[in-house]
Amino acid sequence: MADRDLAIRVEHLSKRFRIPLDRSATLKHRLAHWRSASRYRTLEALLDVSFEVRAGEFLGIIGHNGSGKSTLLKILSRIYRPDAGVVAIEGKVSPFLELGVGFNPELTARENIYLSGSILGLNRPELHRLFDEIIGFAGLEQFVDHKLKNFSSGMEVRLAFSLAIQAHAEILLMDEVLAVGDAAFQEKCFDIFNRYKREGRTVVLVTHGLGAVTTYCDRALLLDHGRLVADGDAADVTSQYRRAIGMAADGSRPNAEIERWGARDVVVTGIRMLDERGVEDVNPATGGFVRIELGYRIQNDTIADFTCVLWLMRGDGLMVSEATLPVSQYAQVGESQRGAGGTIRFDIPQLSLLEGTYSVDVELQGRRDQAPYDHLKNAVHFRVIDRRARQGVIEPGGAWSVVPAEQPVSWPDQFAATPGTGQDERPDRTRH
Amino acid sequence: MPADADARLPGATAGAASQLDTFRHYRHLTVELAISQFKLRYTGSVLGYFWSLLKPAMIFAIMYFIFVDLFKINDGTQFYGMQVLLGIVVWTFFAECTSSAMQAIASNGGLIRKAYFPRSILVIAASLSALFTFVINLLIVFVIAVALHQIDISLRIIVVLPLLLELYLLALGISLFLAALFVQYHDVSHLWEVLMQLLFYASGVMFSLTYVLQRLHLALEVGSTKPQPPHLLWIVQVMAANPIMQNIEDLRHALLTPQAPWTELVVTGHLAAVHQYAALDVPWEVPLPFLAVLLVVTFGALTFRFRARSFAENL
Numbered sequence: 001m002a003d004r005d006l007a008i009r010v011e012h013l014s015k016r017f018r019i020p021l022d023r024s025a026t027l028k029h030r031l032a033h034w035r036s037a038s039r040y041r042t043l044e045a046l047l048d049v050s051f052e053v054r055a056g057e058f059l060g061i062i063g064h065n066g067s068g069k070s071t072l073l074k075i076l077s078r079i080y081r082p083d084a085g086v087v088a089i090e091g092k093v094s095p096f097l098e099l100g101v102g103f104n105p106e107l108t109a110r111e112n113i114y115l116s117g118s119i120l121g122l123n124r125p126e127l128h129r130l131f132d133e134i135i136g137f138a139g140l141e142q143f144v145d146h147k148l149k150n151f152s153s154g155m156e157v158r159l160a161f162s163l164a165i166q167a168h169a170e171i172l173l174m175d176e177v178l179a180v181g182d183a184a185f186q187e188k189c190f191d192i193f194n195r196y197k198r199e200g201r202t203v204v205l206v207t208h209g210l211g212a213v214t215t216y217c218d219r220a221l222l223l224d225h226g227r228l229v230a231d232g233d234a235a236d237v238t239s240q241y242r243r244a245i246g247m248a249a250d251g252s253r254p255n256a257e258i259e260r261w262g263a264r265d266v267v268v269t270g271i272r273m274l275d276e277r278g279v280e281d282v283n284p285a286t287g288g289f290v291r292i293e294l295g296y297r298i299q300n301d302t303i304a305d306f307t308c309v310l311w312l313m314r315g316d317g318l319m320v321s322e323a324t325l326p327v328s329q330y331a332q333v334g335e336s337q338r339g340a341g342g343t344i345r346f347d348i349p350q351l352s353l354l355e356g357t358y359s360v361d362v363e364l365q366g367r368r369d370q371a372p373y374d375h376l377k378n379a380v381h382f383r384v385i386d387r388r389a390r391q392g393v394i395e396p397g398g399a400w401s402v403v404p405a406e407q408p409v410s411w412p413d414q415f416a417a418t419p420g421t422g423q424d425e426r427p428d429r430t431r432h
Numbered sequence: 433m434p435a436d437a438d439a440r441l442p443g444a445t446a447g448a449a450s451q452l453d454t455f456r457h458y459r460h461l462t463v464e465l466a467i468s469q470f471k472l473r474y475t476g477s478v479l480g481y482f483w484s485l486l487k488p489a490m491i492f493a494i495m496y497f498i499f500v501d502l503f504k505i506n507d508g509t510q511f512y513g514m515q516v517l518l519g520i521v522v523w524t525f526f527a528e529c530t531s532s533a534m535q536a537i538a539s540n541g542g543l544i545r546k547a548y549f550p551r552s553i554l555v556i557a558a559s560l561s562a563l564f565t566f567v568i569n570l571l572i573v574f575v576i577a578v579a580l581h582q583i584d585i586s587l588r589i590i591v592v593l594p595l596l597l598e599l600y601l602l603a604l605g606i607s608l609f610l611a612a613l614f615v616q617y618h619d620v621s622h623l624w625e626v627l628m629q630l631l632f633y634a635s636g637v638m639f640s641l642t643y644v645l646q647r648l649h650l651a652l653e654v655g656s657t658k659p660q661p662p663h664l665l666w667i668v669q670v671m672a673a674n675p676i677m678q679n680i681e682d683l684r685h686a687l688l689t690p691q692a693p694w695t696e697l698v699v700t701g702h703l704a705a706v707h708q709y710a711a712l713d714v715p716w717e718v719p720l721p722f723l724a725v726l727l728v729v730t731f732g733a734l735t736f737r738f739r740a741r742s743f744a745e746n747l
Contacts, residue, residue, distance in 0.1 A: 017745060078548040079744045095548040102543055106475050107468055115468045119547050123460040175546075304541070368545065368745065 006090060007171055007202040008053040008076065013085030015046040015071055015226075017369045043369055045071040047226040048085075053219075055091070055170075056200040058193070060217035060234055062210065062241055065309055065324065065363075066370035067223040069206045070175055073097060076204065077173050091202070094169035095121055098176070100160030105149035109140055109159060112148055116160070120167040130166050137162035165192050171202040190216060208322065210238045259377040265300035266364045266373040269341065273360070273380050286355070286386040286395050290348040296327075296364060297341035304328065305367045308344050315357035326367060352394045355386040458553050465557035470564060473532075484565040485572060488524045492517050499638045507643035510689040511582040514573070518688060519637040519680050521573055525566035526603050526676060527628055533558035533607030534614050534621060541747035551740040552733075555611045559604050567596075577688065584689045591686040598725055599679045605729035608736040615739070615746050635676035640684070642693050644668060675728075678721035 018040040046068045053059050061069045074080040075087060077097060102116040113134055117127045127134075135141055138158040148156060193216050196203050207213060213220050213234050220237035222230035224244070230237045275281040276289035284290045292310060305328030312320040323346060360380040364373045386395075474480040496516055499505045506512050536558040537544065537551060544551065577583035613620045636644070645668065671677050684692035 074545075074744065079545065081741050093548075097546050101547045104468065104472065106472055111468060111471065115464050118461040118464040119543070119549065124464070368747075 005055045007055040009088040011050045011086040013049045014083050017043045044226045049228045058218045059204045060213035060220040061206045063223035068226040073173050073175050073206050091170035093171045099164050108145045108147050110144050134162045173204050175206045214238050262372040262374040265303050266298050266306050268374050269295035269297050271379045282382040283385050284351050287350050290351050292346040294344045307365050307367050309363045311361040313359045353384045354392050357383050462553045462557050466560040470561040488521050492520045505639050507640050509691040514577050514582040514688050515684045521569045522680050523637045529559050529562035529603040530606050534610040537611045537615050544744050555607050559607050588686045595683050601729050602675050602725045605732035609732035612736040612739040673720040675721040675724045
């Protein structure tokens with residue numbers, strides 16, 4: 001009874017995936033390899049995770065790719081069954097993890113509202129009543145009876161969004177909402193998060209956006225290889241995560257031969273770094289255009305979609321940036337595509353890195369289990385040249401301005417009390 | 433912990449009462465899914481929904497020409513053409529329901545990985561959209577039969593409803609089983625195609641059981657003592673136990689003409705007569721089709737339920 005305001009309680013939760021090494025999708029294969037049919041690689045997606053979420057709390061879950069964040073969310077939403085442990089939930093959970101679940105491009109906006117709306121748990125009379133509001137909020141009054149496939153991605157997201165906010169769940173589970181949509185859309189997302197917060201609804205957000213976590217979450221969990229390694233104040237946990245990323249590599253990466261591992265269901269056939277003319281260039285300039293181009297080939301019929309992850313690593317091993325692309329969303333990687341392949345491009349319009357040596361790590365991984373298909377460490381080495389030879393790590397793109405004061409500055413001199421160490425310490429800079 | 437009393441445990445198995453609740457709760461979603469699947473099935477075609485009417489009609493024309501005109505398959509009972517048409521409409525439902533519902537889970541992977549709801553409603557929705565087409569087709573057959581005076585309506589017609597329920601349950605049970613297996617083994621779709629070919633002939637779509645008996649020289653008069661080749665008798669017995677055969681026969685009897693043989697639902701009647709030839713005085717095979725339906729539904733539902741746990745992981 002003491003835990004009356006508890007929304008979610010998770011105790012000793014474990015989940016493992018058994019990934020057959022010889023992904024046999026046909027009976028023939030299974031029969032031909034019946035002796036080895038029990039060969040599995042076990043992936044411990046979650047190991048003995050325990051935590052509680054109070055009603056009205058805004059919880060962020062962070063961690064690197066494959067740390068078990070999404071698995072945890074899927075267990076909370078009952079999509080996956082846990083192997084061990086207890087999950088107790090008090091209140092109505094949103095049954096969806098992403099916006100626009102159930103949208104079908106061949107149906108009209110109206111039809112999609114009724115279909116997707118009923119997946120969100122709304123019934124027909126409710127949707128009937130809310131219909132004008134949903135369409136109005138999305139600003140799609142003129143396109144009610146147009147098929148979704150003719151919508152721009154922005155229109156589709158607006159529709160998904162105005163529908164999602166009607167779901168009357170007390171506990172909202174969200175996976176990487178911030179990965180989709182432009183800045184304006186992301187802002188809209190946060191408006192809604194704030195609204196949920198005011199309404200006292202519980203939100204659990206899985207994201208890579210550490211900024212979002214510190215801004216909106218009361219608390220954060222940090223997962224690492226399926227283990228809960230931190231649970232506490234959002235700012236503390238995110239800075240711990242930042243430190244962990246930096247420190248893990250601090251033990252310096254000796255310079256760098258390609259290391260490769262993975263199940264090879266999808267392979268990287270080539271990777272190169274190009275400039276704006278499409279010419280290979282491993283000495284990009286700060287502020288210049290950089291394209292990382294990656295060829296892939298699908299080696300296994302059963303792969304329907306996969307994820308491409310790129311890491312930009314600094315020479316001393318610091319992870320500068322991580323970028324993730326779910327490939328099937330962009331290219332139609334359908335079933336039975338053995339031998340099919342393509343090119344993935346990652347464009348950086350203005351490279352913000354300052355001078356230094358860097359490398360690119362790349363991984364093609366399973367969309368579901370994030371099992372590595374092909375991981376290439378140190379796939380590309382490059383040296384950034386800064387023509388202006390500035391010091392530091394990044395070019396923040398800041399702009400200077402000086403406002404000539406007609407009157408003396410009205411605020412007090414903050415540094416008046418700071419004792420200087422000596423007048424002539426930096427003579428070259430103090431002179432004019 | 434006392435707070436657990438009202439907690440929803442995802443791993444827990446739901447009792448019968450709460451399962452009923454669940455279905456009430458997801459009724460809307462089931463209907464919406466069925467409607468959209470029905471719409472999607474005919475998008476991109478000029479004739480759209482009319483294909484669901486045209487297809488059985490065209491198949492009927494071909495089959496009638498081959499079987500009745502060419503091979504003279506006709507047991508001499510009333511309204512033979514209508515009986516064949518009815519058989520084809522029933523068969524079309526069975527074939528389309530099972531083959532479309534089989535894909536219901538595998539083709540909705542995105543939905544299953546991203547949203548929670550009882551997985552079975554995807555299969556139920558697919559079967560409902562097939563059922564909807566079937567009911568309309570059945571009504572059209574009825575109207576045609578009345579217009580051509582190829583029907584002998586009587587009180588027998590009330591049996592049609594339980595027969596349709598039986599047929600739907602059978603198709604649903606098989607669909608659940610196939611859909612659950614199809615997630616991991618796409619082989620079942622090929623296997624099912626072949627099996628359906630066999631079933632088509634074992635279900636008397638184009639002919640009645642009477643005709644088979646005639647061809648096998650099992651005279652229908654009670655008391656005949658002609659010796660029967662055992663393997664032929666075995667074929668007849670298997671066909672008589674086939675619920676689709678039973679269903680088509682009984683629908684013909686209930687809807688079109690009392691001349692069509694039927695199982696008289698449980699106890700005595702035509703199929704019992706078959707056994708008198710086989711010197712089996714116990715009509716134990718008569719309820720066999722109904723038992724088969726029950727078995728298929730139970731087995732299908734259990735298989736589905738067991739496998740549904742890991743759909744999200746296996747897709």
